[in-house]
Amino acid sequence: MLKIEHLTKVYKGGKKAVDDLSLEVAAGEIYGFIGHNGAGKTTTIKAAVGILDFEGGDIFIDGHSVKREPMACKAVTAYIPDNPDLYDHLTGIQYLNFVGDVFAVEGGLRRQRIAKYGDRLELTANLGDPIFSYSHGMKQKLAIISALIHAPKLLVLDEPMVGLDPSAAFHLKQIMKELCAQGSTIFFSTHVLEVAEKLCDKIAIIKEGRLVVSGPTHEVIGQSSLEDVFLELIDHE
Amino acid sequence: MNKLFLLGKVYALQSLGIGKMLHAKDPAAKRKSLLMGVGFAFLAVLLVAMSAVYSVGMGQLAAMVGRPELVLTVMAVAASLLSLITVIYKAGSVLFSFQDYDLQMALPIPQSTIVASRVLILYASSLLFSCLLLVPAAVVYAVQTGPSLRFWLALVPALLAMPILPLVIGLVLGGTVALIAARLGRNKILSILLYGLLIVGVLFGSTALSYRAAEMEVTELAQVGSQIALQLESVYPPAQLFTQGVAGGNWGSWLLLMALCVLPFALFCLLVGRYYRQLHAIFTTTSAKGKYRLGELRQSSALSALYKKEWRRFTSSTLYIFNAGMGALMLILLCGALFFLPQDQLEAMMGVPGLAGMLTGICPLIMAAVGGMGAVSSCSISLEGSHLWILQTLPVRTSQVFASKALVNLTVLVPACLIGSTMAGLALRPSPAEWVLFYLTPLAFALVTSLGGLVCNLLFPKLDWQSEVTVIKQSVASFLGYFTTPLLAAAFIGLGFALHLSMVLVTAVATVAALLLCLVIWGWLNTKGARIFAQL
Numbered sequence: 047m048l049k050i051e052h053l054t055k056v057y058k059g060g061k062k063a064v065d066d067l068s069l070e071v072a073a074g075e076i077y078g079f080i081g082h083n084g085a086g087k088t089t090t091i092k093a094a095v096g097i098l099d100f101e102g103g104d105i106f107i108d109g110h111s112v113k114r115e116p117m118a119c120k121a122v123t124a125y126i127p128d129n130p131d132l133y134d135h136l137t138g139i140q141y142l143n144f145v146g147d148v149f150a151v152e153g154g155l156r157r158q159r160i161a162k163y164g165d166r167l168e169l170t171a172n173l174g175d176p177i178f179s180y181s182h183g184m185k186q187k188l189a190i191i192s193a194l195i196h197a198p199k200l201l202v203l204d205e206p207m208v209g210l211d212p213s214a215a216f217h218l219k220q221i222m223k224e225l226c227a228q229g230s231t232i233f234f235s236t237h238v239l240e241v242a243e244k245l246c247d248k249i250a251i252i253k254e255g256r257l258v259v260s261g262p263t264h265e266v267i268g269q270s271s272l273e274d275v276f277l278e279l280i281d282h283e
Numbered sequence: 284m285n286k287l288f289l290l291g292k293v294y295a296l297q298s299l300g301i302g303k304m305l306h307a308k309d310p311a312a313k314r315k316s317l318l319m320g321v322g323f324a325f326l327a328v329l330l331v332a333m334s335a336v337y338s339v340g341m342g343q344l345a346a347m348v349g350r351p352e353l354v355l356t357v358m359a360v361a362a363s364l365l366s367l368i369t370v371i372y373k374a375g376s377v378l379f380s381f382q383d384y385d386l387q388m389a390l391p392i393p394q395s396t397i398v399a400s401r402v403l404i405l406y407a408s409s410l411l412f413s414c415l416l417l418v419p420a421a422v423v424y425a426v427q428t429g430p431s432l433r434f435w436l437a438l439v440p441a442l443l444a445m446p447i448l449p450l451v452i453g454l455v456l457g458g459t460v461a462l463i464a465a466r467l468g469r470n471k472i473l474s475i476l477l478y479g480l481l482i483v484g485v486l487f488g489s490t491a492l493s494y495r496a497a498e499m500e501v502t503e504l505a506q507v508g509s510q511i512a513l514q515l516e517s518v519y520p521p522a523q524l525f526t527q528g529v530a531g532g533n534w535g536s537w538l539l540l541m542a543l544c545v546l547p548f549a550l551f552c553l554l555v556g557r558y559y560r561q562l563h564a565i566f567t568t569t570s571a572k573g574k575y576r577l578g579e580l581r582q583s584s585a586l587s588a589l590y591k592k593e594w595r596r597f598t599s600s601t602l603y604i605f606n607a608g609m610g611a612l613m614l615i616l617l618c619g620a621l622f623f624l625p626q627d628q629l630e631a632m633m634g635v636p637g638l639a640g641m642l643t644g645i646c647p648l649i650m651a652a653v654g655g656m657g658a659v660s661s662c663s664i665s666l667e668g669s670h671l672w673i674l675q676t677l678p679v680r681t682s683q684v685f686a687s688k689a690l691v692n693l694t695v696l697v698p699a700c701l702i703g704s705t706m707a708g709l710a711l712r713p714s715p716a717e718w719v720l721f722y723l724t725p726l727a728f729a730l731v732t733s734l735g736g737l738v739c740n741l742l743f744p745k746l747d748w749q750s751e752v753t754v755i756k757q758s759v760a761s762f763l764g765y766f767t768t769p770l771l772a773a774a775f776i777g778l779g780f781a782l783h784l785s786m787v788l789v790t791a792v793a794t795v796a797a798l799l800l801c802l803v804i805w806g807w808l809n810t811k812g813a814r815i816f817a818q819l
Binding site for chain 1: 573574575577580581583585587588589591592594599600668673675676677678679817818
């Protein structure tokens with residue numbers, strides 16, 4: 047579903063944010079992407095969802111190249127950033143309708159999905175309020191609903207648990223499992239290693255733009271914890 | 284004072300692009316910043332020249348009645364009025380609605396210092412107007428009377444102090460309107476109505492004054508001019524104090540002027556600083572109602588969704604409406620004024636011999652020029668700011684994004700063009716062929732304005748802004764959006780006059796040229812423009 051081949055991203059000034067990164071995420075998998083601050087996680091994610099251009103390699107989503115077929119890739123992808131800056135001048139429902147229209151989600155189906163996820167995340171009652179009145183957590187929830195409204199094949203999240211209350215975080219994890227059970231793919235970065243350990247089918251650890259280790263979670267962790275593995279790899283490599 | 288300086292420095296580095304110019308690693312970005320600085324400097328020189336011409340005329344009239352110092356009075360009032368108008372609708376945004384409010388308030392900086400730093404941002408632009416108008420006036424006065432060194436010593440501090448009082452008045456009025464509007468449900472309607480009344484009042488007032496002036500002989504005008512100046516002094520005492528203190532050598536008046544300007548500023552900063560958090564909360568806090576019930580939802584097209592999003596952005600900001608929509612408003616007012624203004628008086632007022640005879644030929648280009656003053660689209664890409672990731676990750680074509688922004692611009696301009704063209708046509712009674720141009724020309728140039736604004740914004744984007752004032756009023760793109768179409772229309776008018784061509788023919792050629800230009804611009808937007816947008 048998601049295939050990153052020899053991805054290289056160099057910023058102006060020569061800083062290599064991502065260096066020859068390759069990984070593959072199959073359909074129905076939850077894939078965790080872990081690394082220090084500045085390791086290249088967000089750069090990789092932004093390159094995959096079409097925000098950043100990149101110098102080397104390619105990224106394929108559902109068989110389509112992000113460079114050559116960006117529209118086909120975006121049509122099946124949903125992205126939730128770590129700090130979702132949404133359109134403050136819209137109400138929640140206006141924003142959801144905006145996204146729904148762009149993805150051509152039929153009205154009845156749209157209503158059904160908004161009701162489902164809005165009730166689970168306890169945001170339905172606030173959808174009529176302007177987004178500038180939302181807290182950070184409410185904006186995060188709205189971004190999640192907007193990402194799910196078109197039933198994406200690939201859901202890309204950057205630090206999705208940031209700002210969510212425990213109830214919302216629980217529901218998000220449940221939603222992620224449900225989506226994968228239906229065949230969707232989840233690729234997300236996180237600093238919360240316990241969540242990655244419990245939730246992810248596969249894990250990749252990145253350091254200074256390079257992949258240090260990747261594979262099924264139980265193989266990466268072995269007999270120890272993900273925290274121990276991470277600290278060992280990152281601090282002693 | 285040190286902290287005030289630090290806040291000012293941060294603002295200059297961030298919002299004025301000085302930081303980028305100094306520290307950008309990309310040579311192209313540095314060059315661009317430098318070019319922009321040179322461009323602004325050139326513009327400033329141009330504005331000073333225009334002000335000087337006006338001051339010379341005013342000075343001659345004042346000298347005729349033996350009161351050369353009246354040029355200072357009139358210009359002091361004009362500068363104060365200009366400052367007042369521009370501050371009124373920026374007050375809310377600059378004082379309360381800036382993105383690093385949380386950061387600054389969390390630092391060990393007194394609230395009064397933070398307030399003072401925000402006020403000084405507005406003071407800088409007010410001082411610019413003051414200098415543009417008063418320095419040439421002072422030079423004209425000095426040339427006429429040859430004053431002593433004392434005049435210049437008194438002038439500089441007075442010049443610095445003069446903008447402060449209208450600034451404080453503007454902040455109080457504008458801030459009050461913004462605070463009241465923030466509390467009411469139909470907030471935008473109230474602020475739009477209030478600002479609209481103010482702007483229309485000023486425009487009508489100055490137009491009426493120009494109309495009266497056109498009717499008079501020069502000597503009569505000088506007499507009336509001195510009476511008007513004296514009346515202005517009584518209505519706005521600081522202007523009189525300025526004249527007496529600077530030109531008249533009255534130190535008592537000078538000191539009183541200083542006190543009148545500086546004390547309200549200090550009081551304002553202290554008072555607002557004292558209650559700043561509470562005032563900010565009134566302005567920015569909105570209690571979510573939390574009562575929404577999901578109803579029926581209808582699907583519409585991606586372009587329609589983008590358009591609705593853009594339209595809501597435009598109408599969410601009074602500053603955006605009035606700054607970018609000014610051309611449309613002035614077009615309607617101008618064409619409305621044609622109903623009441625006899626054509627020969629217009630000729631005398633504009634100082635263009637034979638204007639009445641060619642008015643039906645030239646009117647469409649004038650409408651095009653006026654309507655083009657202020658492009659909604661010229662700051663629409665910059666206003667995406669930190670929301671740009673949404674458009675970058677959604678499956679929308681760049682052409683759809685551009686089309687939606689241009690359509691919002693046209694939504695503002697097309698009705699204004701149609702209304703204005705109808706009024707102008709009814710007033711001037713053109714021939715059937717000219718009737719066609721009355722509609723087609725402004726509409727064609729409206730399209731140029733809408734698409735051209737996008738080009739300006741793509742070439743000069745500013746996404747990292749803290750306050751929308753930076754983008755809407757202070758960016759290169761919005762500045763270009765103001766002048767590009769008027770200059771284009773004026774170029775055709777100038778060409779017609781220079782070559783003694785039929786203005787109907789010139790207008791027709793200009794209209795065709797405008798439509799062709801639109802095709803070229805659209806092609807550019809979908810190729811190079813799309814690449815630039817993808818790199819933002």
